[in-house]
Every structure is written in structure tokens, then in C-alpha cells.
Amino acid sequence: MKFVSEAEIKNKKVLLRVDFNVDLDENGKILSDFRMRAALATINYLIENGAAKVIVASHLGEPKGKEEKFSLRPVAEHLSQLLNKPVSFLTDCVGEEIKKEINQVGNAAVWFLENLRFHPEEKNNDEEFARELASLADIYVNDAFGVCHRSNASVSAITKFLPSFGGLLLKKELDNLNKVMVSPVKPLVLILGGAKISTKLPLIKSFSGLADKILLGGAIANTFLKANNFAVGQSLVEDEMLSEAAQIGSAETELVLPGDFLVGESISASRAIARRLGAVGEKEWILDIGPASALMYADIIQKAKTIIWNGPMGYCENPVFGEGTKKVLEAIAASSAFSVIGGGDTLTVLEKSGLVEKISFVSTGGGAMLSYLANEEMPGLKDLN
Ligand code: 3PG
Numbered sequence: 001m002k003f004v005s006e007a008e009i010k011n012k013k014v015l016l017r018v019d020f021n022v023d024l025d026e027n028g029k030i031l032s033d034f035r036m037r038a039a040l041a042t043i044n045y046l047i048e049n050g051a052a053k054v055i056v057a058s059h060l061g062e063p064k065g066k067e068e069k070f071s072l073r074p075v076a077e078h079l080s081q082l083l084n085k086p087v088s089f090l091t092d093c094v095g096e097e098i099k100k101e102i103n104q105v106g107n108a109a110v111w112f113l114e115n116l117r118f119h120p121e122e123k124n125n126d127e128e129f130a131r132e133l134a135s136l137a138d139i140y141v142n143d144a145f146g147v148c149h150r151s152n153a154s155v156s157a158i159t160k161f162l163p164s165f166g167g168l169l170l171k172k173e174l175d176n177l178n179k180v181m182v183s184p185v186k187p188l189v190l191i192l193g194g195a196k197i198s199t200k201l202p203l204i205k206s207f208s209g210l211a212d213k214i215l216l217g218g219a220i221a222n223t224f225l226k227a228n229n230f231a232v233g234q235s236l237v238e239d240e241m242l243s244e245a246a247q248i249g250s251a252e253t254e255l256v257l258p259g260d261f262l263v264g265e266s267i268s269a270s271r272a273i274a275r276r277l278g279a280v281g282e283k284e285w286i287l288d289i290g291p292a293s294a295l296m297y298a299d300i301i302q303k304a305k306t307i308i309w310n311g312p313m314g315y316c317e318n319p320v321f322g323e324g325t326k327k328v329l330e331a332i333a334a335s336s337a338f339s340v341i342g343g344g345d346t347l348t349v350l351e352k353s354g355l356v357e358k359i360s361f362v363s364t365g366g367g368a369m370l371s372y373l374a375n376e377e378m379p380g381l382k383d384l385n
Helices: 034-048 073-084 096-103 128-136 168-181 197-207 220-229 240-246 290-301 323-334 344-353 367-373 379-384
Strands: 013-017 051-056 088-090 109-110 141-144 164-166 186-191 212-218 255-257 259-264 273-276 285-289 304-310 339-342
Touching: 034 073, 051 273, 073 088, 073 109, 096 128, 109 186, 164 168, 164 379, 168 304, 168 339, 168 367, 186 197, 186 290, 186 379, 197 220, 197 240, 197 304, 212 220, 212 290, 220 240, 220 285, 220 290, 255 290, 285 290, 285 323, 290 323, 304 323, 304 367, 323 344, 339 344
Parallel strands: 013 051, 013 141, 051 109, 088 109, 141 164, 186 212, 186 304, 212 255, 304 339
Antiparallel strands: 259 273, 259 285
16 A cells, blocks of 8 residues: 555645544534544645645535535534634535636635535445546545445545555554554453444454453443343343354453443433342343443453453443443553554543543544454455555
8 A cells, every 4th residue: 555655746636535524513513523633634744745735525424415414514614723724615526616616726725525425426436426536636645544444436436546545544543453453462452342243243253362351341242141141131132143142252362241230221211220140130221331340341451461442331321321431441541551442432432531642542433443453355445555
């Protein structure tokens, strides 16, 4: 893979694919600009190295056609504040009008295209659409690690039509994730939580044999508990994954399940009840790991030299069930191990905690981080190569 540091940039128009798929509130206010700040280095690098125009492209959400609530306009405005430079927003991402506007002499250096997913061709990896996008620029830079697991036109097909390079953030992601995959300093502890075991199973499989311990929490743990015939009451479980969960294991890697829980009568319960393993009532929901498990996990984390974490330990949307996740995060922050954290919900907790600086590397990828760590082929990376 070639990176932007090897590209001839001077006087070139650069199409820069970023992942600014950020959460907005109903007034268009950005709830977290972490992904945006992470991409500033590449934008500044391109400007400082004399790019004629930097044309920023991203998707936002899953729009069905041109839905105003998925417009990237507020994101472009925020980028202008972060860069402290004018950013010209374009109301589409392809077409003659757009090309004309970008090519006007004397216009701003940074342009921002409207949501790529306003065109269904983006998600279909459509070659004609990719060719049109490519016609806006002279070179292409992919700094959108978070979307490299998708076979989308702006990360995959586009590489057929322009000289293509990885951005500085993309390089940083790969370097840091490689550190935990290739000869990691041991003991290596992988911590996985969140709702769906199906999205994390490939990662569990690829780290079975490599990690010393895999600590499980969230609804993922429920599926393993049920597979081992422990009572889980009404808790969220992926029944179709039970037989696979029952078979996972390796001599080198210990799969650690919580031994106590906080349960509630529903996900909106205002009171948490402590329960031991096997004592969860039929009408109860497991919504967090219990205090003894949180202590046990913290102790394992303290002894680790490499830590990877994706997915909360409980239903943190309800603060009554956020304690286990908080304890795990505090233990990681206090550790001197090399730590990598990723995933949307995990980042929300991390940013609220004010502990971001204590983590060695925070990935901008959710699904992309899981996919990379699971050694899956990622279209965006494959095509850059
Ligand atoms: C993400 O938020 O994980 C990436 O931007 C990919 O988004 P997608 O899951 O909508 O493809």
C-alpha cells in the first residue's frame, strides 16, 4: 500500500475519503467529533504540501435517497471551525455543476461533498459512479479506516480510476492494530461486550490461541451463559448462535464469563438487583456484570501487557447499569499496558469519562476494527493495495 507521504501533491486536486459518519442530534449538533479531529492531520498535510484543492467526501448514516436530516452541511461547517479555514459545501457529490464549481479559479482550497449515500450507487460499489467521483480530482486519498470493511464505490471501485494512497489516519490505524495482532506483548487480554455475539465471533475465533484471556460482558456473555445452561431469564440472547458459542474454546486462551450480575425487571429499570451465577430469576434481565466480576476483570486487566476492548459490559444507556463498564474502563486507564479501544458505544463511554488520554490508541473504526482484527479481507484496504 502506498501512503500519502509518497504522493506528488503539489498543485493536484485531491479527493479525500474520510469517515465523518458522526452522531448528530435533532438540531444537527454533532455529538462527538472524535472522528473528525482524527482526520485533521491528513487535511492539513495536503494543504501544507500545496494541494490545489482538497475535496472531502464522506457518508452519513443510512439515508433512503436525499433525506435532509442526513445532509453533511453541519459537518462541513464544523470542519471549517476545526481547521480554522473556509470550507465550501457542495449540494451534491457528482455531476457537471459540482465539477464546474470546484474548478473555478480563486475558490477555497477545501471543498466538502454532500453525503455519498444520497446516491444508492455508492453502496452498490458502482463503477460509473466511482468514475464520476474520480473525475473531480487528480489523486485519491483514503483516510476512512472506519468504512474500509464496506464494498462502497468511494473506497473500493474508485481506486480503479485514480492514483490511490492511504492517508495518515489510515496508516496510524493499521500500525496500532498491527501491534496487537503481530507478536503482541503478553499477557494479551481481549475484552468484548455489546449486544451481538454474531458480529464479534470472528474476532473471538481469531484471538483464540493468541490472547491469554478473553473477558466477556454485555449480551454477548448472556449467549455464552445460556449455551452453558446457566439461567439468563429474559436477557438478550442470540439463540441462533448458541451451538457455536458452546463449541468455542482453545487450550491457550481462557474464555472468562462474569460470575455475578446486576439484573433489572426491564431495560428501563430504576433499581439494580445483584444476582449470583445461576440465580437469575425467570422474569429478570441481566443488564450489567456484577461487582465481584468487575473486580475480577480489573485484576486481570492490571496484569495484562496488551489490552483490546470493544463493547460495553452492560446496558449503559441506563446509568443504573453502567458501573461494570466504568470499572473496566478505569482499570484499563490505570494500566501501563498497550491499550486499544474501539466501537461506537465504547467510545461514547470513553469520551464521557474524560480518560481518552490514558488509552494508548483509540480506533475510529467500529465494525472496521473488528473486521481488521479478525483478519477479514477488507475491500477498502485490498483495493488500495
Ligand atoms: C461506522 O460508523 O462504523 C462506519 O462509518 C461505517 O458505517 P456503516 O456501518 O453505516 O457502513
